[in-house]
Amino acid sequence: MSFQLSDESKKQIEAIFKRYPHKRAATLPILHVIQKEHGYIPEEAEPFVAELVEEPPVKIREVILFYTMFQTKPIGKYHFQVCHTVSCWLRGAKEIIEHLENRLNIKSGETSDDQKFTITEVECLGACEIAPMMQLNDDYIGPLTREKIDEILEKLQ
Amino acid sequence: MAETQGILMPLIQSECQILKNYRDRGGYEAAKKALSMTPDEVIQEVQSSNLRGLGGAGFPTGRKWAFVPKNSSKPVYLVVNCDESEPGTFKDKYIITRATHALIEGIIIASYAIGAHTAYIYIRGEYVRQAEVLEQAIQEAYDNGILGKKVLGKKFSLDVYVHRGAGAYICGEETALLESLEGKKGWPRMKPPFPAIEGLFRCPTIVNNVETLAYVPFIIKNGARWFAEMGTERSGGMRLYCVSGHVNKPGVYELPVTTTLREIIYEHAGGVPGNKKIKAVVPGGSSSPPLRADELDVAAEFDALMKLGTMAGSGGIIVMDEDTCLLEILTVTTHFYHHESCGQCTPCREGTGWMDKILNRMLSGEGRIEDVDHLEEIASGIMGNTICPLGDAAAMPVLGYLKRFREEFESHALYKKCFDGEFAELKAAS
Numbered sequence A: 001m002s003f004q005l006s007d008e009s010k011k012q013i014e015a016i017f018k019r020y021p022h023k024r025a026a027t028l029p030i031l032h033v034i035q036k037e038h039g040y041i042p043e044e045a046e047p048f049v050a051e052l053v054e055e056p057p058v059k060i061r062e063v064i065l066f067y068t069m070f071q072t073k074p075i076g077k078y079h080f081q082v083c084h085t086v087s088c089w090l091r092g093a094k095e096i097i098e099h100l101e102n103r104l105n106i107k108s109g110e111t112s113d114d115q116k117f118t119i120t121e122v123e124c125l126g127a128c129e130i131a132p133m134m135q136l137n138d139d140y141i142g143p144l145t146r147e148k149i150d151e152i153l154e155k156l157q
Numbered sequence B: 001m002a003e004t005q006g007i008l009m010p011l012i013q014s015e016c017q018i019l020k021n022y023r024d025r026g027g028y029e030a031a032k033k034a035l036s037m038t039p040d041e042v043i044q045e046v047q048s049s050n051l052r053g054l055g056g057a058g059f060p061t062g063r064k065w066a067f068v069p070k071n072s073s074k075p076v077y078l079v080v081n082c083d084e085s086e087p088g089t090f091k092d093k094y095i096i097t098r099a100t101h102a103l104i105e106g107i108i109i110a111s112y113a114i115g116a117h118t119a120y121i122y123i124r125g126e127y128v129r130q131a132e133v134l135e136q137a138i139q140e141a142y143d144n145g146i147l148g149k150k151v152l153g154k155k156f157s158l159d160v161y162v163h164r165g166a167g168a169y170i171c172g173e174e175t176a177l178l179e180s181l182e183g184k185k186g187w188p189r190m191k192p193p194f195p196a197i198e199g200l201f202r203c204p205t206i207v208n209n210v211e212t213l214a215y216v217p218f219i220i221k222n223g224a225r226w227f228a229e230m231g232t233e234r235s236g237g238m239r240l241y242c243v244s245g246h247v248n249k250p251g252v253y254e255l256p257v258t259t260t261l262r263e264i265i266y267e268h269a270g271g272v273p274g275n276k277k278i279k280a281v282v283p284g285g286s287s288s289p290p291l292r293a294d295e296l297d298v299a300a301e302f303d304a305l306m307k308l309g310t311m312a313g314s315g316g317i318i319v320m321d322e323d324t325c326l327l328e329i330l331t332v333t334t335h336f337y338h339h340e341s342c343g344q345c346t347p348c349r350e351g352t353g354w355m356d357k358i359l360n361r362m363l364s365g366e367g368r369i370e371d372v373d374h375l376e377e378i379a380s381g382i383m384g385n386t387i388c389p390l391g392d393a394a395a396m397p398v399l400g401y402l403k404r405f406r407e408e409f410e411s412h413a414l415y416k417k418c419f420d421g422e423f424a425e426l427k428a429a430s
């Protein structure tokens, strides 16, 4: 199956190239565009990006695997990325993660069978003032409590 | 609510991601002034202000700018470091979303001083919403003739682009950041050559932290002396302290660099919840060695903290109350650096892995007393033996916690529980 991209995404990619004197510098921004449209980076995207930036596909793969934000498999519609680094830890991140795991009946690192929820433990997100906190898709939420988690889940069910 | 005094805080509180709000407060007057000076005069002014890099290393900003070769035949780049990933640090987020135009003005002045016509802002990938705000403010600056072919109507052109990272702490290290910007995995480069000579796309490049640049307009506007006089002999001004952990009012506080840790924690961040005592304070992001409660009357400033064997770093102050298990905290901290090691050099890759494993073993109650010395040996073996300072950043907390709180770790190794005596008493007895 060949790799498909919407016209909107293609337009964005064209604009990206104008920002850099070298094509390869567009690699990360292009991968972001692809992930935004597909929810992850499908394997077929690798040769596609490689051709665009004029690098061998293995270099693209290397980049995808290096950065934690690039997903190589589809993940849940709602991605709970809970911070477990020092400031969040001091304010009870561990309990928050356990509560979320119990409520969703999945462990961190897993996706629910209905593809609705994924939990990932992540490192400091630069929001320690609202510890314990998480990123739910694109948004930062904190300080978290069990009640707040329950409230959020109720809205998403 | 945080204070309304200061330099950047009043802008943050009056929504200076919107051009009009920034203009109402005299915005972009400093850039006009700078563009009528010579680049060397601008560099001299910044140098005299004692502004030091607020990304963590504290290198004098003006001096760094002066390293860029004059009349380079290659283009010169300014790269703004908004990776903000050192645990305990969250100040740049406020600047890019609320004092956005001060950052843009700082970028204009810095670019003019070093002869750059292109600036890239490298922002951590997780800051999705924050990047949107930043992009909007930049667009507003273009639409109003502040950026582009003729900056503020003068004969100076500047393009500013936002480049998003994708989740990798190491990309905050300046050479890893440049690799990442070039579209590669973030593996730090050997130095020299330093970026000022050979940086982005092999061209002269200055990398500066967001906060460092945001102060530049005010130095130009009010003069170097004004900024220098707020600080010490070698560090000027104020900075944004990030206070987190066990405090009543976690948040960002802008204070002169002569402010002590005790004042920051008790007078500004509201003290410790439940009036508990403090056990430890990490003064400059999680890689800086912790201090004890009786050491907090020190100015939270580069040189003063260095004298105590720790660092002012990124200004991330993490407070831990008396009930904190420091074995847990060091384990979490070491896990972070292990996870973020790029794996390029053996001492860092292997050493952080071993330390992570030993600490986890101790935490599960299977520690041995030899583990404490062993941790120290591994950490010492990393120090100074790696390509980039991440290795040191992983080793310093291990050495630091063991130096000041060794009893805590010995207690876990010997008795499988937290140390329950008073440190002061134990020290007095020994």
Ligand SMILES: Cc1cc2nc3c(=O)[nH]c(=O)nc-3n(C[C@H](O)[C@H](O)[C@H](O)COP(=O)(O)O)c2cc1C
Pocket (backbone or CB within 6 Å): B052, B053, B054, B055, B056, B057, B058, B059, B061, B081, B082, B083, B084, B085, B086, B169, B170, B171, B172, B173, B174, B175, B207, B208, B209, B210, B212, B213, B388, B389, B390, B393
């Ligand atoms: C492992 C590591 C991570 C770093 N992370 C950051 C960061 O997130 N933000 C930052 O501004 N500087 C960071 N730095 C410091 C940069 O390498 C560089 O010194 C700084 O961006 C220079 O700007 P300044 O002089 O204005 O501080 C990091 C350094 C190391 C070794």
Ligand code: SF4
Pocket (backbone or CB within 6 Å): B170, B187, B188, B340, B341, B342, B343, B344, B345, B346, B348, B349, B386, B387, B388, B389, B390, B391, B392
């Ligand atoms: S010290 Fe660690 S992070 Fe830095 S280059 Fe070596 S392996 Fe990579």
Ligand code: FES
Pocket (backbone or CB within 6 Å): A083, A084, A085, A086, A087, A088, A089, A123, A124, A125, A126, A127, A128, A129, A131, A133, B087, B088, B089
């Ligand atoms: S430690 Fe969780 S956001 Fe910083």
